[in-house]
Amino acid sequence: MKQVLSRFGVAEDTTDHALELDAILQAWRRRVQKRELGQMAVQELGLPIDLPKLDVMIAIWAPSNEFETASEGETMVATIAARLGIDPSRASRLVTELISEGYAARAVSQQDARRTIVTLTEKGTAVVTAVRTIKFLILGSFLSDWTEDELATLTPLLNRLSLWQDELGSTAPARFRDEIAELRQGLSKYMD
Incomplete structure (x- = not known):
């Protein structure tokens, strides 16, 4: 990887940090996906x-430190879907189940009846x-030694790192157009 990235002008020490960070993030992602806590x-x-x-109950409760849209005030099913990044029909089904189990309730909007x-x-x-x-309690206890x-x-x-994809967008930056074209060309012989 170091050789490939150096061809594209990425410094070796930056590549070392990127590789280490990627390994940490991949391990973290696997633990987070398990939802251990x-x-x-x-x-x-x-x-x-x-x-x-x-997740749906937390999205309804909407702590402001987790959801940017929490300042909207009232929470609709579409709001829950957006906060969690899930399909509105799935959010609706989960809300219906939570209502039947007594965790949530439907109400009329005070802003629009x-x-x-x-x-x-x-x-x-x-x-x-x-x-x-x-x-x-657990996170606070862990961080108390820091x-x-x-x-x-x-x-x-960590906040800055969490926003890198927002800055990047859904496609690779135009400045890597040539590098990506070269990589695509190298893969083309395997994709036919």
């Missing part, structure tokens, strides 16, 4: 719900609060 919280609390339903909004019931709010409390300088460095850098 959420699974543990649901199990420890003895909750009869799965993680997709928990033609709209139906979704709110958490007292039971749903209690579940979200308990799960998030476990999450922050210095203020480490935390002050990590948080903004």
Whole structure:
């Protein structure tokens, strides 16, 4: 990889950092996909719900530090779908299940009586609060050994890293057009 990237003008030390960062992120992604912390919280609390339903409840509750759209005020099924990046029909099905299980309720919008909004019931709010409390107990305990300088460095850098795809967009930057064309040409003999 170092040789390939050096041909395209990427410095070797930058490549070393990129390779190390990619390995860390891939390991992190695998752990996050397992949803270890959420699974543990649901199990420890003895909750009869799965993680997709928990996600929907958190999207309804909409903590401002997790969802940019939380400032919208009222939450509709479409809002939940957008917050979670899921299909609106899936969000609707999960909301219907949560309503039947007593975690959520439908209500009439105070802003537009033609709209139906979704709110958490007292039971749903209690579940979200308990799960998030476990999450922050564990995360807070883990971070308690870190210095203020480490935390002050990590948080903004991690946030910056999390936004790199937003800056990039859904396609590779035009400045890599030639490099991508060369790679595509090299692959063409295998794709026929």
